[in-house]
Amino acid sequence: MRLLFILLAAFSSHAFASADCPEHPKEEWASEDTLKQALTDEGYTIKKFKVDGNCYEMYGRNKDGKKVEIYFDTKTLAIVKAEGLKD
16 A cells, blocks of 8 residues: 555646546445545545545545545556645
């Protein structure tokens, strides 16, 4: 899971229009609770978490208190797109 957050740091300053997550059968999706716990363990505060098409989407704040929007692959939990949001 730590790799997800390293990738997030690399992408956090870039803005993206929308996420294009690969489609996986629902029975192959990773647990939402697993991802939420990993984010919380890394210091993120989750304000909103939802399924957006084929992605998990999280709005919240990173460990530095900055607003973020992150899209995750529903099977691998890899970050597909991420951006920092203006306060």
